[in-house]
Amino acid sequence: xxxxxxxxxxxxxxxxxxxxxxxxxxxxxxxxxxxxxxxxxxxxxxxxxxxxxxxxxxxxxxxxxxxxxxxxxxxxxxxxxxxxxxxxxxxxxxxxxxxxxxxxxxxxxxxxxxxxxxxxxxxxxxxxxxxxxxxxxxxxxxxxxxxxxxxxxxxxxxxxxxxx
Numbered sequence: 001x002x003x004x005x006x007x008x009x010x011x012x013x014x015x016x017x018x019x020x021x022x023x024x025x026x027x028x029x030x031x032x033x034x035x036x037x038x039x040x041x042x043x044x045x046x047x048x049x050x051x052x053x054x055x056x057x058x059x060x061x062x063x064x065x066x067x068x069x070x071x072x073x074x075x076x077x078x079x080x081x082x083x084x085x086x087x088x089x090x091x092x093x094x095x096x097x098x099x100x101x102x103x104x105x106x107x108x109x110x111x112x113x114x115x116x117x118x119x120x121x122x123x124x125x126x127x128x129x130x131x132x133x134x135x136x137x138x139x140x141x142x143x144x145x146x147x148x149x150x151x152x153x154x155x156x157x158x159x160x161x162x163x164x
Contacts, residue, residue, distance in 0.1 A: 012091075016091075018085070020084065028075075029077070036058075037058055040057075040058065040059055040070040041056045043070065043114050043121060044061050044118075045114075046114060047121055047122055052122055070117070074117055076147065079109065079144060083147060086152050097160040101155040104155055112143065113147075116140070120132055120135050
């Protein structure tokens with residue numbers, strides 16, 4: 001394959017990535033309250049697993065005499081939209097493989113994100129809010145890199161080949 005064909009494939013992937021990501025993000029945005037509530041409930045569950053009594057009401061997590069509000073950026077939806085956009089735009093995989101990639105990526109990314117939020121809030125209880133802010137910053141950046149690149153690589157290199 002010559003370089004012009006490679007460039008065309010790359011441009012096509014980027015355009016499809018942008019379109020698919022925008023569509024997925026729009027869908028998630030339409031479900032915003034539901035997605036925020038799932039994040040709050042899951043994060044509360046993680047806090048309870050870590051021995052910190054908590055409950056969730058809508059977007060609020062009540063724990064250890066404190067509360068935290070889950071906002072849209074806390075849900076990982078932007079990362080999910082980019083990841084699913086990449087899966088959808090990967091033309092050298094079948095639609096069956098891409099559908100498995102969508103399900104796999106959605107499930108794992110939301111689990112990772114809920115654990116991330118729960119650990120961040122737990123660190124506030126254990127070590128104070130200044131430390132929790134540091135944990136949030138570090139985990140958030142790691143989450144961005146791992147979630148998008150790591151899960152895509154796992155799907156592309158391993159999972160999609162197992163269901164060929």
